[in-house]
Amino acid sequence: MTHRIVVLGAGYAGLAATVVLAARSRRRADVSVTLVNATDRFTERLRLHQVAAGEQLADLRLPELLAGTGVALEYGWVTGLDPAARTVRLDDERELGYDTLVYALGGVADTTGVPGADEHAYALGGRHEAELLAHRLGHGGSVAVCGSGLTGIEAAAELAEQHPGTTVTLLGRTEPGEALGARARGYLQGALRRLGVGVRTGVEIVKVLPDAVALAGGETVPADVVLWTSGVRGAPLAAVAGLAVDAAGRIVTDTALRSISHPDVYAIGDAAAIEQGYGMLHGSCQSGMPTGVHAARSILATLTGATPPRFRFGYYHTTISLGRGDAVVQFTRPDGAPRRLSLTGRAAVRYKETVSAAPWPTYRRMIRLPGTGSIWPRGGRYTR
Known part of the structure; x- marks a missing residue:
């Protein structure tokens, strides 16, 4: 059997x-x-904000990776x-x-909690959705990014850098980079300002309209395009x-x-x-x-x-891209709390690209090593 x-x-x-x-x-x-x-394509979800901004990613195919392994592929x-x-x-x-x-x-x-989010907002759930957003952004207009977590930060920075004539506003309950140490948080917020990203924190989004985002208290933020990254x-x-x-x-x-x-x-x-x-x-x-x-x-x-x-x-780091030439890396304790050490700028970009942005070479090494013991430890605490 x-x-x-x-x-x-x-x-x-x-x-x-x-x-x-x-x-x-x-x-x-x-x-x-x-x-x-x-499909037969591997989607680098960590890079979908780049696809949404109109950038081309590597075409990574599952049959090529799994050739000779005996794995049956069903699409x-x-x-x-x-x-x-x-x-x-x-x-x-x-x-x-x-x-x-x-x-x-x-x-x-998670668009279930706010009326209109499912009907009127884009999301980064997959490559096709990101490509639809990229096509829409090619026609210009203002963008509201809903959610000030890591996905929202990376998307807002990427869109602002790749579409400099577009007004990008980041909306969220918390300040961007709230969980980072003071140095990394300050650098991140400064980078958003340099890119021209407007930031509104402490806000509660109550409805997404075809041309705006409605906040608690009656205020609306006009937006030709809404990107939902909140949850x-x-x-x-x-x-x-x-x-x-x-x-x-x-x-x-x-x-x-x-x-x-x-x-x-x-x-x-x-x-x-x-x-x-x-x-x-x-x-x-x-x-x-x-x-x-x-x-x-x-x-x-x-x-x-x-x-x-x-x-x-145990967590080891938090890595955040801020466009193609900038980034922040916050080293953390196993529970995700920030340590004193952080990287910014080009050093952070190089680190992020090396350790987290492209796992394809890691998969290749894992296939070649029957025990895969050199990638992650047995029975101990995993870190990446």
């Missing part, structure tokens, strides 16, 4: 799980690995999941059976299938990253609610790839009768 492992989603976490499973099971005839993705949108029958349904009505499922479908922009939630697929999810629709996991309601389903990346000693893990490439590695190791350990290790993750 062949144990069928199916991975849903080829994002940072899903692809990390796939390449580790492929590397460590390539000599096992009793294990098969199938990767399901909407299509996942439309249904039946945990009782252990089947996955795709948009062309195909059904795939599994013995172990890795759920790595990521998250979607991410899990896609409804998991909840509809009956898996235990949290308030944000993410699959609740145990310490091995298994669903607490369906232990033959592993959840990783943005799709998972993963509790750590310091709180809930937040979605990022920094944490997503280690969850994929750990899930793969947990699955293979279980197949041999071993007890999978507990997942522990």
Whole structure:
């Protein structure tokens, strides 16, 4: 009997799980690995703000990466999941059976809490959405970026730099870079000013209109284009299938990253609610790839009768691009609190490009190393 492992989603976490499973099971005839993705292209989600600004990214293709690994590739949108029958349904009505499922479908922009956000705002949920925004920005006009978190900061800076004649306003409850140390926060806010980004903090967005953003208190901020970056939630697929999810629709996991309601389903990346000693893990490439590695190791350990290790993750840095020639890197404690050390300017750009912006070479190394032990430690605290 062949144990069928199916991975849903080829994002940072899903692809990390796939390449580790492929590397460590390539000599096992009793294990098969199938990767399901909407297309054959790998989307660098960390760079979608660049796509939205009209820039061209590298064309990274899954068949090229996975050639010779034995991984079966299936293309299509996942439309249904039946945990009782252990089947996955795709948009062309195909059904795939599994013995172990890795759920790595990521998250979607949370536009549910503000009227008009879903109808009138763009989001950076994928390459196609980012390209639609780029096309719209080619016609000019003012832009309101809703959400002053990391995605909102990077998007506002990129749009202002690439479209210097466009008025860009960043709207949010908190000041940009609030979680950074004083030096890095000051540099970031100065960079936004140099780029001409208008910043409004302490505001509550109550409605998105076709040509404006309405704030609590009756004020409106005119905008020809609205970009929504305020929050991410899990896609409804998991909840509809009956898996235990949290308030944000993410699959609740145990310490091995298994669903607490369906232990033959592993959840990783943005799709998972993963509790750590310091709180809930937040979605990022920094944490997503280690969850994929750990899930793969947990699955293979279980197949041999071993007890999978507990997942522990500590943050190492926060990296923020401020256009193509500027950035901020804040080094952090494992719980994400800022350390004294930070990088700014070109040094930060070089660091960010090296460690976090392009994981493709890392996937290649993981495939070549059967144990993948030199990438992340066994059973200890993961950092990236």
